[in-house]
Amino acid sequence: MSTLLAISLTTGLLSGIWGWVAVSLGLLSWAGFLGCTSYFASPTQGIKGLGISLLTNLAGVGWALVIIHGSQQFGSDIIGYVLTAMVSFFMCIxxxxxxxxxxxxxxxxxxxxxxxxxxxxxxxxxxxxxGGFGYLMKASGVWLQARSQVKVTITQTPSAP
Structure with a gap:
């Protein structure tokens, strides 16, 4: 089984489970998929990649609140745009x-x-x-692919004469 197929299978299964979990807990399923996407898109994978993905997501929440509350404080569209420009700079730097x-x-x-x-x-x-579901989707897909390779190798080993 290819890695892509294995990750596709586990992602499909866990996406359905995430949808149920999100509704059951009163969470935003679409925001959870953004967290999942963030992990998949991160250039660093594994636990470290998950940590970086989650920390940057949380930083983004904080920066958005600065823009939202700062714009409301000043009550001017122009000030809001300037604040957005400044905060976007900090989001990158x-x-x-x-x-x-x-x-x-x-x-x-x-x-x-x-x-x-x-x-x-x-x-x-x-x-x-x-983000945690994204990590599980990829990790379980990689595990499934590795398990399928072990079985293929065992079944393809020629028998001794």
């Missing part, structure tokens, strides 16, 4: 720190927060659990 180096993860967290109208209390657990 924070990548100088290794654990905040995945810039798309930061923007994913911010976008999820904007889409949820600033309700970070539901965005954060959705992103975190979704």
């Amino acid at each position: 924070q990548a100088k720190k290794q654990w905040l180096s995945f810039i798309p993860g930061t923007f994913i967290g911010a976008c999820a927060t904007f889409a949820a109208n600033g309700h970070w209390q539901i965005v954060i657990p959705s992103l975190l659990l979704g």
Whole structure:
């Protein structure tokens, strides 16, 4: 079995489970899929990649709240645009720190927060659990592919004369 097929199978199965978990816990299933996507897109994989993905998602939530509350504080569209420009700069420059180096993860967290109208209390657990599901999707797919290779190797070994 190819790695792509194995990851596709486990991702399909775990996506259905995530949908049920999200509804059962009152979370945003779409935000969880953003957390999952963030992990899959991260250039660093494994536990370290999951950590970087989740930290950048959380940083994005924080930056979005700065924009939301800062814009409301000043009550001017122009000030809001200037604030957005400044915060976007910081969202990128924070990548100088290794654990905040995945810039798309930061923007994913911010976008999820904007889409949820600033309700970070539901965005954060959705992103975190979704990222965890993303990790499980890939790890279980890699495991399944490796297991299928072992079986193929055993069954293809020629018998002794």
